[in-house]
Amino acid sequence: xxxxxxxxxxxxxxxxxxxxxxxxxxxxxxxxxxxxxxxxxxxxxxxxxxxxxxxxxxxxxxxxxxxxxxxxxxxxxxxxxxxxxxxxxxxxxxxxxxxxxxxxxxxxxxxxxxxxxxxxxxxxxxxxxxxxxxxxxxxxxxxxxxxxxxxxxxxxxxxxxxxxxxxxxxxxxxxxxxxxxxxxxxxxxxxxxxxxxxxxxxxxxxxxxxxxxxxxxxxxxxx
Amino acid sequence: xxxxxxxxxxxxxxxxxxxxxxxxxxxxxxxxxxxxxxxxxxxxxxxxxxxxxxxxxxxxxxxxxxxxxxxxxxxxxxxxxxxxxxxxxxxxxxxxxxxxxxxxxxxxxxxxxxxxxxxxxxxxxxxxxxxxxxxxxxxxxxxxxxxxxxxxxxxxxxxxxxxxxxxxxxxxxxxxxxxxxxxxxxxxxxxxxxxxxxxxxxxxxxxxxxxxxxxxxxxxxxxxxxxxxxxxxxxxxxxxxxxxxxxxxxxxxxxxxxxxxxxxxxxxxxxxxxxxxxxxxxxxxxxxxxxxxxxxxxxxxxxxxxxxxxxxxxxxxxxxxxxxxxxxxxxxxxxxxxxxxxxxxxxxxxxxxxxxxxxxxxxxxxxxxxxxxxxxxxxxxxxxxxxxxxxxxxxxxxxxxxxxxxxxxxxxxxxxxxxxxxxxxxxxxxxxxxxxxxxxxxxxxxxxxxxxxxxxxxxxxxxxxxxxxxxxxxxxxxxxxxxxxxxxxxxxxxxxxxxxxxxxxxxxxxxxxxxxxxxxxxxxxxxxxxxxxxxxxxxxxxxxxxxxxxxxxxxxxxxxxxxxxxxxxxxxxxxxxxxxxxxxxxxxxxxxxxxxxxxxxxxxxxxxxxxxxxxxxxxxxxxxxxxxxxxxxxxxxxxxxxxxxx
Numbered sequence: 001x002x003x004x005x006x007x008x009x010x011x012x013x014x015x016x017x018x019x020x021x022x023x024x025x026x027x028x029x030x031x032x033x034x035x036x037x038x039x040x041x042x043x044x045x046x047x048x049x050x051x052x053x054x055x056x057x058x059x060x061x062x063x064x065x066x067x068x069x070x071x072x073x074x075x076x077x078x079x080x081x082x083x084x085x086x087x088x089x090x091x092x093x094x095x096x097x098x099x100x101x102x103x104x105x106x107x108x109x110x111x112x113x114x115x116x117x118x119x120x121x122x123x124x125x126x127x128x129x130x131x132x133x134x135x136x137x138x139x140x141x142x143x144x145x146x147x148x149x150x151x152x153x154x155x156x157x158x159x160x161x162x163x164x165x166x167x168x169x170x171x172x173x174x175x176x177x178x179x180x181x182x183x184x185x186x187x188x189x190x191x192x193x194x195x196x197x198x199x200x201x202x203x204x205x206x207x208x209x210x211x212x213x214x215x216x217x218x219x220x221x222x223x
Numbered sequence: 224x225x226x227x228x229x230x231x232x233x234x235x236x237x238x239x240x241x242x243x244x245x246x247x248x249x250x251x252x253x254x255x256x257x258x259x260x261x262x263x264x265x266x267x268x269x270x271x272x273x274x275x276x277x278x279x280x281x282x283x284x285x286x287x288x289x290x291x292x293x294x295x296x297x298x299x300x301x302x303x304x305x306x307x308x309x310x311x312x313x314x315x316x317x318x319x320x321x322x323x324x325x326x327x328x329x330x331x332x333x334x335x336x337x338x339x340x341x342x343x344x345x346x347x348x349x350x351x352x353x354x355x356x357x358x359x360x361x362x363x364x365x366x367x368x369x370x371x372x373x374x375x376x377x378x379x380x381x382x383x384x385x386x387x388x389x390x391x392x393x394x395x396x397x398x399x400x401x402x403x404x405x406x407x408x409x410x411x412x413x414x415x416x417x418x419x420x421x422x423x424x425x426x427x428x429x430x431x432x433x434x435x436x437x438x439x440x441x442x443x444x445x446x447x448x449x450x451x452x453x454x455x456x457x458x459x460x461x462x463x464x465x466x467x468x469x470x471x472x473x474x475x476x477x478x479x480x481x482x483x484x485x486x487x488x489x490x491x492x493x494x495x496x497x498x499x500x501x502x503x504x505x506x507x508x509x510x511x512x513x514x515x516x517x518x519x520x521x522x523x524x525x526x527x528x529x530x531x532x533x534x535x536x537x538x539x540x541x542x543x544x545x546x547x548x549x550x551x552x553x554x555x556x557x558x559x560x561x562x563x564x565x566x567x568x569x570x571x572x573x574x575x576x577x578x579x580x581x582x583x584x585x586x587x588x589x590x591x592x593x594x595x596x597x598x599x600x601x602x603x604x605x606x607x608x609x610x611x612x613x614x615x616x617x618x619x620x621x622x623x624x625x626x627x628x629x630x631x632x633x634x635x636x637x638x639x640x641x642x643x644x645x646x647x648x649x650x651x652x653x654x655x656x657x658x659x660x661x662x663x664x665x666x667x668x669x670x671x672x673x674x675x676x677x678x679x680x681x682x683x684x685x686x687x688x689x690x691x692x693x694x695x696x697x698x699x700x701x702x703x704x705x706x707x708x709x710x711x712x713x714x715x716x717x718x719x720x721x722x723x724x725x726x727x728x729x730x731x732x733x734x735x736x737x738x739x740x741x742x743x744x745x746x747x748x749x750x751x752x753x754x755x756x757x758x759x760x761x762x763x764x765x766x767x768x769x770x771x772x773x774x775x776x777x778x779x780x781x782x783x784x785x786x787x788x789x790x791x792x793x794x795x796x797x798x799x800x801x802x803x804x805x806x807x808x809x810x811x812x813x814x815x816x817x818x819x820x821x822x823x824x825x826x827x828x829x830x831x832x833x834x835x836x837x838x839x840x841x842x843x844x845x846x847x848x849x850x851x852x853x854x855x856x857x858x859x860x861x862x863x864x865x866x867x868x869x
Contacts, residue, residue, distance in 0.1 A: 077247035
């Protein structure tokens with residue numbers, strides 16, 4: 001794959017949320033507002049970028065046995081750094097993201113890409129992959145956040161939409177149930193497009209789709 | 224050369240991990256160095272923003288650190304003398320409830336803002352939500368007030384009692400601090416009584432006295448005597464029935480026998496529930512109590528009933544021990560405060576006036592009837608009874624006590640005892656409520672009247688369409704109709720007339736609907752009762768030939784009642800209470816007459832002494848009336864114990 005292809009891979013073709021079905025927890029939780037989705041996406045992208053580079057650099061050094069502890073330590077360090085920076089410079093975002101900021105550590109996307117790509121590729125490629133995946137994640141989050149915010153609160157990025165000002169809001173959308181609903185609809189749309197373009201990707205839930213499958217021995221440990 | 228396997232399998236992984244962790248720690252430490260000051264600054268700015276929000280006239284604050292008032296986090300004086308801002312907190316449901324209070328220089332509250340707390344969403348969180356009307360209302364109700372405030376002074380949020388109280392405590396703590404730092408008054412330091420040593424507890428309960436331990440009395444665990452005549456007595460009670468160990472209760476007595484205070488170790492009770500029994504709010508009730516009778520006024524805490532009742536029992540034991548130690552103390556002979564006025568006679572239920580019914584009146588409810596003749600009836604509550612000459616049936620006018628006065632009802636009954644028609648006559652019930660009954664063309668009244676048709680025997684309120692919101696008047700109507708039906712039983716079927724007297728009781732309250740003789744007979748079954756001289760404190764006393772007694776006492780009950788409660792208590796030969804009869808006609812109808820409910824009165828059966836009264840709960844919302852009954856029963860028990868017990 002060319003460098004450019006590596007980058008764009010994460011945007012659509014292998015979009016982590018809609019195609020790889022990774023990182024759904026924060027997707028559902030923080031997309032009540034588009035701004036939150038954007039903030040989470042950028043934070044996750046930063047972590048993804050840094051951790052991919054770091055892990056790629058260390059791929060020949062880290063023994064197979066301690067792969068996971070090493071990855072998690074690296075990822076957690078970057079997340080903590082991001083958290084401190086956000087707390088200091090963008091405290092409003094810290095308040096909105098709340099506990100989901102530190103939870104980026106266990107965001108499947110990051111661990112998944114570390115396992116699937118960074119541990120097997122050169123640093124530059126890993127960096128691009130990280131960027132692309134992160135961007136894809138961010139775009140999806142912003143898309144979902146926008147849908148939920150517009151329908152649920154009548155605003156977009158905090159700005160009230162003029163012609164919706166007097167319309168009754170569909171506040172269901174800002175609830176967790178609304179999140180699942182939106183996610184399901186988006187997924188259905190994507191699959192529809194896939195079928196039309198013949199690009200159907202095999203999605204699986206449970207152990208099959210988990211990046212840690214090889215590690216935990218697919219013993220159904222996730223349930 | 225090193226074994227490759229060892230390096231690969233054991234050492235390398237460890238080394239690699241250690242190095243990674245070291246590097247990670249360094250990176251984190253570095254970032255922290257960079258960001259920590261910025262974060263601290265922001266938090267300070269946010270707090271400052273809150274202070275400026277409550278006192279916008281200030282141009283800056285200087286912090287006062289030298290204060291002792293409890294529960295205060297910060298005391299700030301505006302540098303331009305615009306006023307003061309104090310941040311304090313109260314103990315809420317989930318933790319601290321912080322409040323920032325702005326005062327002007329005289330101590331008047333200018334503004335109150337509640338800061339982030341961990342209270343329950345939808346409840347205590349209302350305090351913090353700027354869009355929540357209730358929270359805002361509470362915060363605004365503090366403005367303009369001065370000094371320590373009570374729950375009645377502000378708009379507490381209904382249904383959010385604990386958090387609202389915590390908010391109030393927070394503001395009061397701020398007020399105390401203001402008094403200390405701005406007005407130079409003495410600091411109000413909340414003593415954490417739960418952390419006190421035994422010596423400190425005793426010193427608190429008997430201030431200024433030197434205490435020496437003396438032999439413990441029966442029923443107590445420890446007794447200390449002060450050189451000024453004061454006492455500190457330790458007693459125990461299990462409190463909650465499943466508690467692992469008993470609560471220790473320490474009661475302090477002043478030289479005059481009044482209780483100085485009570486300290487409780489409630490650590491064996493359920494945390495968060497039973498430890499209410501150790502709280503100042505509850506224990507303050509005991510201060511000043513004199514003698515066992517004084518305990519009547521002490522309420523248990525709902526939701527922590529067993530634990531608080533346990534404290535009450537333990538305090539009672541302490542009082543009894545005290546009285547044994549100091550027999551001539553006023554505590555021994557103290558009577559219950561606010562006792563009923565003995566000289567007032569109990570009021571008789573209003574006599575029902577008889578009326579004469581015309582043919583026309585009768586036909587209104589029994590159209591087929593002709594040639595009505597008067598018949599005599601001794602059923603109480605009946606105003607007139609007429610029999611149709613053509614045997615079509617009977618017409619009876621009866622009445623029962625409604626809200627204001629008697630509610631008369633004209634009932635037409637056919638030859639088989641079924642109601643034909645019911646007519647509501649003029650009454651003095653409240654306009655818009657019971658007055659609807661006799662309103663021409665009132666749909667509800669018509670539906671109500673119509674719902675009686677065809678019924679016989681006895682009618683329950685659920686069988687008919689009572690007027691919504693006019694419960695008392697509707698119930699009076701049902702009672703009047705039932706009176707008419709009883710009268711029918713008497714005059715048509717020749718059954719014994721039902722004598723109804725006394726307060727309207729709940730289902731199964733046989734005693735309260737009986738006449739005085741029947742009530743006595745029920746309280747002392749099988750005995751022949753002769754009236755004897757009433758001992759002090761009682762209005763009447765009857766002695767049974769089998770050693771039983773029926774004693775009458777009074778209590779005002781509801782403070783604005785028109786007449787005192789008349790209470791009759793039956794004692795069997797062993798001194799156990801057989802039952803209690805109450806005339807509640809002077810209490811608030813529909814409310815105070817709960818004091819005559821079988822459920823409430825049933826609690827008294829079987830009690831053998833004053834201590835047994837501890838287990839009797841008053842009825843919430845009829846507190847004064849039910850408490851009055853309790854006081855009257857206590858008088859009977861005391862009189863029985865004093866002179867009549869053999």
